[in-house]
Amino acid sequence: MSLAITLASVPQGEPTLADFGQIDEIIAEPGPGELRVRVLYLSLDPYMRGVMSGRHMGHSVTLGSVLPGAVVGVVEVSHDARFSAGDFVQCEGGWREIIIVRAEQAVKIDPTLAPISTYLGVLGMPGLTAYAGLCYLADPRPGQTVVVSAAVGPVGSTVGQIAKILGCRAVGIAGGAAKCNHLITQFGFDEAVDYKRDDFAQRLAAACPNSIDVYFDNVGGAVLEACIGRLALHAKIILCGLIDQYNKDQRPPGPNLGPVIGARATMKGLVVYDHFDKLDEYRRTASGWIKAGKLRYLEDVTVGLANAPAAFCKLMRGENFGKSLVQLQVP
C-alpha cells in the first residue's frame, strides 16, 4: 500500500487542509516497459493552484483524484532495458509515495552533477523557466537593470543570479525582511525591495535609479503595476506568473494578462514620434493606395475655430465620425 494525496474540494481562495484527501493505493507489479519508482522528492509549485481550479493549460485533476506533480525518485523495479534498480529518475508522478511509470516518461538524472532534489528546482523546470525567459526572451545587455519578483523562489533566485552572471544589475522583490536579506547575502542581488512595506514604490524607485530594463514578473497585480511605472525606454517585461491572482475567486479588475502568457503573446508600446523617419515613405505609399482606391479616409469637419471646443468635447465622447478636423475657412 502506498499513500497518495487527492483533491477533496476545489479551494475557495487560499487552499486549506480540508481541500485535500488521502488514499492508500495498491501498487500493482510494473508491466513490460514500466518502472516502479519510490518517490524521494515531490515538487510543490504555484501552477498547481490553477490545476486545482481547472484553470491550467497543461494539467487537470478531478475531485477525488490524485494531484499531479513532478517527482524525483529511485527505481525499485525495472521492466525496461534502459533502467536498472537504483537509478535515479525524474518524472511526472503525482502526490504519491510509489509510482508506476512508463520508461519513456522517466528521465534518468545524474546525482553526481548536483543533488537530486535540484532536478525539481534550480536544475529543473523552475531553473529552465528563469534561463529561457531571461536569456532567450529578455536577452539583457551588461549593465542593464533586471528586476524579478518572488525573488527568493526557484525561478526568481535563478533569474537574479543569471542576471549577475550576464553582468546586469539584479534587483529582487520579495515579502519581508528575512527574504530580502537572503537575496542580498546569499543570492548576491544588488538590491532587494520588500513589497509588503507601505513605501514599496519609493524603495523600488530608489533601487532602480536608472529605471528597469527587464522586469521578470512572477506575481502580477500591484507589484507588476509598480514595475510598469519605472520602465526604461525599450524595457522588456516577461510575464511568467500571476500568483497575485491564483488564490482569488474574483479575478482582479483591469486587463487580465493571463491569456498573454498562455498565448506567448507580445505587447509593444507604440509612439509615433519614433517613426518620423518613415513619414516620406508612408506618404508616397499611402497616396498611391488612395489613388488606387485601396485606402479611404473619413473626416468629421467642424467649421469655425470658435466651434473647436464643442468639436473636441464631441471627440472625447466618441461621437465623432472619422478624423476630427476644424476647418477655419470655407473655401
Next chain:
Amino acid sequence: MSLAITLASVPQGEPTLADFGQIDEIIAEPGPGELRVRVLYLSLDPYMRGVMSGRHMGHSVTLGSVLPGAVVGVVEVSHDARFSAGDFVQCEGGWREIIIVRAEQAVKIDPTLAPISTYLGVLGMPGLTAYAGLCYLADPRPGQTVVVSAAVGPVGSTVGQIAKILGCRAVGIAGGAAKCNHLITQFGFDEAVDYKRDDFAQRLAAACPNSIDVYFDNVGGAVLEACIGRLALHAKIILCGLIDQYNKDQRPPGPNLGPVIGARATMKGLVVYDHFDKLDEYRRTASGWIKAGKLRYLEDVTVGLANAPAAFCKLMRGENFGKSLVQLQVP
C-alpha cells in the same frame, strides 16, 4: 486680430465648453526667417486630453494659454527664401486662426498628392501611426487576423485597410451600428463588432474564429480585456492609445499600461514548455555555475507526503522560503 482658443480650466472627467476660453491675439509682423500662416485646418486628436491634464509626454499647456495642435494653412507672408505666399504648409500652430512660425518648423505640403486636410489625418500623424505600428511593430503575415479598436478613427481605419492590403483579415471594433456599418461598406473591413452591445465578447469571438493574431489597441479597458481573451498563439498586441481612461480622473484598477506605451516597452508571455529543447544546454551551463559558486539555490523541504497539503498551503500564503519540496524518505 486673430481668434485663439485657450485652456480655461483642467477638465474634470469629460471636457465641457467651460474648460475653454477665447482670446483675440494681435498678430505681429513675421520677423526674419518667419512665416505668417493663415490656418485652414486644425487637427483635433485624443492625445490633447492628456495635454490638458498635464499628462502628455510631448506637449504641455498652462491655464490661460493657447492650446497646442497641428494645423495646415496657407502662407500669407514669408520672410524666408524657401517659402512663398500661397504655399501650403503643415506645422504645430495651436488653436489659432493666424500663426507666426519659424520657417524651419513648417513643412511644405503638396495639394496635388491629396487634399491638404489629409496631411492631418490619413497622410499625417494618425496615418503614420497606423503604418508604423502595423508594418514595423506587428508585421502580420497574409491570412492572419488583425483586430483594431476605434476603427472608424483615422488610425483605426488606416490600420484595417493596410491590413487588407497586406492580405490579412481585418476586424474593426467601434461604437454603434452606424460606425460598424461604415467599417464594412466604406473601409472594406471583413467584420465589424460594436463594443457597446451586451454581447460584444461573443460577437468578437464569432468575428475571429481563428483568434486574434494582431490586436492594435487604441482604447484600453474592457475592449483590450476582451481582445486579450481571444489571442492566437504568438499574438502581438500593439498598445497605441488608452482613450478609455483619458477622461477618467481616477485611473481604472489593474495594471496601468500607459507607461508601457511611453517606454516603448515589450511584454512577452513565457511558457516553459516551449523551451524544453534547451533543458540539456541549461543543465550543463547551470551545474557549471553551481560548482563555480555563481549560482546558489534554496530549498524549503517538508518531510513526509502526508504533510504535503500543509506545505502547499504555506506556499500559497507566500510563507515558503525557497523552492518548495516534499521529501518522502529521510535518508
